[in-house]
Amino acid sequence: MTYNPEIHHRRTIRLRDYDYSQAGAYFLTICIQDRECLFGNVVNGEMQLHEAGKAIQKWWDETAIKFKNIELDESVVMPNHFHGVIFIVGADLSVCPDINNDDKNKGEHTGSPLHKIVQWFKTMTTNEYIRGIKLFDWPPFNGKLWQRNYYEHIIRNDAEMSKIREYILNNPLQWDSDSENPKNQKGL
Numbered sequence: 001m002t003y004n005p006e007i008h009h010r011r012t013i014r015l016r017d018y019d020y021s022q023a024g025a026y027f028l029t030i031c032i033q034d035r036e037c038l039f040g041n042v043v044n045g046e047m048q049l050h051e052a053g054k055a056i057q058k059w060w061d062e063t064a065i066k067f068k069n070i071e072l073d074e075s076v077v078m079p080n081h082f083h084g085v086i087f088i089v090g091a092d093l094s095v096c097p098d099i100n101n102d103d104k105n106k107g108e109h110t111g112s113p114l115h116k117i118v119q120w121f122k123t124m125t126t127n128e129y130i131r132g133i134k135l136f137d138w139p140p141f142n143g144k145l146w147q148r149n150y151y152e153h154i155i156r157n158d159a160e161m162s163k164i165r166e167y168i169l170n171n172p173l174q175w176d177s178d179s180e181n182p183k184n185q186k187g188l
């Protein structure tokens with residue numbers, strides 16, 4: 001179906017006026033387009049990653065190397081989605097001078113906002129997955145590997161962090177009842 005602004009009203013799930021480049025902890029969920037199970041299978045409550053799933057984990061780990069202002073916490077690659085906790089440990093508040101402007105020492109903070117980090121992760125994993133299709137016959141995807149958006153939750157305290165870590169660690173055990181499991185979708 002073609003996008004029609006009269007029918008399709010995209011609403012942001014982000015907090016209005018919140019600076020997603022500021023220091024903090026964030027819980028992310030990124031889903032595959034159409035909930036296709038391309039990354040592996042859950043067997044007896046344990047995630048068994050295919051090579052594609054291992055590539056997703058590899059690029060998640062690389063994210064902390066690419067972006068110096070983040071630290072990674074718990075994560076899990078599921079058959080058709082990914083959960084992870086990311087800490088933005090403080091944007092570097094040093095200002096990069098704008099060399100084209102002689103008037104003032106203008107610039108921007110060097111820390112990356114959350115959406116740029118997720119965008120990079122999606123781009124790198126999509127490129128890797130396309131290589132896997134071409135070189136190793138990984139199952140193709142329809143249109144895009146990832147859904148257009150992603151879910152993020154700002155983690156506000158230690159109790160929330162504990163619950164989220166537990167959720168991530170137990171996610172494979174809960175796969176049979178997970179709303180992302182295609183078997184649990186209405187009409188299937």
